[in-house]
Amino acid sequence: MNVSPASKTTESLQDLRDSALDDLARVVAAAGDRAFRARQITDWLYKSRIQSIDEMRNLPTSLREYLKQHFKIGGAEVSHVARSADGTRKLVVHLEDGEEIETVIIPTEKRVTLCISSQAGCAMACEFCATARMGLHRNLTTGDILAQVFAASRELNSGEELTNYVFMGMGEPLANYPRLLKTLRIMTAEWGMAISPRRITVSTVGLVPVMERLAADMPVNIAVSLHATTNALRDRLAPINKRYPLEQLIDSCRHLPIKRRDRITFEYVMLAGVNDSPADARRLVKLLAPLRAKVNLIFFNPFIGSDLNTSPRAAVEAFQAVLLNGNLTATIRESRGLDIAAACGQLYAEQHRAAFA
Ligand code: SAH
Numbered sequence: 001m002n003v004s005p006a007s008k009t010t011e012s013l014q015d016l017r018d019s020a021l022d023d024l025a026r027v028v029a030a031a032g033d034r035a036f037r038a039r040q041i042t043d044w045l046y047k048s049r050i051q052s053i054d055e056m057r058n059l060p061t062s063l064r065e066y067l068k069q070h071f072k073i074g075g076a077e078v079s080h081v082a083r084s085a086d087g088t089r090k091l092v093v094h095l096e097d098g099e100e101i102e103t104v105i106i107p108t109e110k111r112v113t114l115c116i117s118s119q120a121g122c123a124m125a126c127e128f129c130a131t132a133r134m135g136l137h138r139n140l141t142t143g144d145i146l147a148q149v150f151a152a153s154r155e156l157n158s159g160e161e162l163t164n165y166v167f168m169g170m171g172e173p174l175a176n177y178p179r180l181l182k183t184l185r186i187m188t189a190e191w192g193m194a195i196s197p198r199r200i201t202v203s204t205v206g207l208v209p210v211m212e213r214l215a216a217d218m219p220v221n222i223a224v225s226l227h228a229t230t231n232a233l234r235d236r237l238a239p240i241n242k243r244y245p246l247e248q249l250i251d252s253c254r255h256l257p258i259k260r261r262d263r264i265t266f267e268y269v270m271l272a273g274v275n276d277s278p279a280d281a282r283r284l285v286k287l288l289a290p291l292r293a294k295v296n297l298i299f300f301n302p303f304i305g306s307d308l309n310t311s312p313r314a315a316v317e318a319f320q321a322v323l324l325n326g327n328l329t330a331t332i333r334e335s336r337g338l339d340i341a342a343a344c345g346q347l348y349a350e351q352h353r354a355a356f357a
Pocket of ligand 1: 124128129130167168169170171172173203204205223224225267268269298299300301302344346
């Protein structure tokens with residue numbers, strides 16, 4: 001086939017960073033080149049992290065030309081960096097079609113965690129989350145998701161290195177499963193970024209069947225956003241509960257293979273007067289007893305347009321005490337990056353104030 005470079009517009013070219021090694025093996029074969037070229041290409045993409053096909057210097061010109069006719073390297077750009085007094089940095093990543101997503105670098109004493117977005121917007125409609133107010137704009141491609149990791153790496157201070165990766169940014173990662181899975185394959189593969197899956201956590205609002213697939217497909221950590229101990233309240237806070245109610249969610253977690261089950265954390269956003277009473281804590285102990293689960297209590301981070309309030313610290317500590325008494329592991333997540341609207345659930349709020357007014 002004789003395709004001239006001008007015959008495809010940039011928009012119609014596929015992002016080369018959507019490719020795992022086996023995808024590239026097929027591309028190289030179609031181009032009539034030898035199999036080992038696929039590995040050279042993944043090295044350029046995921047280890048050297050070059051930004052144009054022309055930089056792949058050890059490829060023959062003919063293969064580079066073939067790649068340029070069919071592919072591009074995605075053009076995500078950091079359009080804004082907000083720096084919090086606590087060291088947290090929020091990157092606004094501008095995608096080629098104009099969508100803006102956010103990714104957050106969170107340094108703590110021992111770790112540097114990257115909080116990654118999986119969708120532009122979100123369709124899950126959780127009451128306490130700013131991203132929900134956008135609705136779903138679109139799924140991110142694998143290239144869009146990886147672009148956040150590459151962009152964040154370029155923003156690090158000298159001596160700083162990303163150690164942990166959490167899919168807790170914008171979007172519901174399991175509602176974008178095929179692209180998430182390919183991203184995780186590239187992140188963890190030896191031919192890719194060679195990150196240990198134990199350093200990666202995928203957080204979900206509880207899409208039960210997809211969670212079970214993830215547990216079978218990838219040994220990453222799973223976090224489940226729980227937030228309520230009765231169906232009536234969870235239906236309101238996280239409406240996906242109407243499709244996958246609490247009993248089904250907990251039962252599914254119980255039946256995951258033991259190694260997967262051991263690595264589940266339940267996230268619980270503390271909302272004053274809504275889900276933070278001692279009775280809620282006691283119900284949570286009962287609900288999670290069969291799982292010997294870990295619970296992560298999160299201060300609600302307010303945003304414009306929401307009437308909900310954060311539980312006072314004393315209430316959060318009292319809640320934690322009940323869980324500890326009930327033999328659950330329970331930690332309190334301190335909010336990071338609040339001053340730059342980079343905290344959990346605040347992404348999108350800041351630069352879109354008008355949408356909330
Ligand atoms: N959709 C996925 C991942 C994105 S949300 C999920 O639901 O898990 C990541 C975490 O931030 C979730 O635990 C979510 O409940 C929490 N979160 C959302 N909005 C928040 C807010 N305003 N304050 C505190 N935590 C919030």
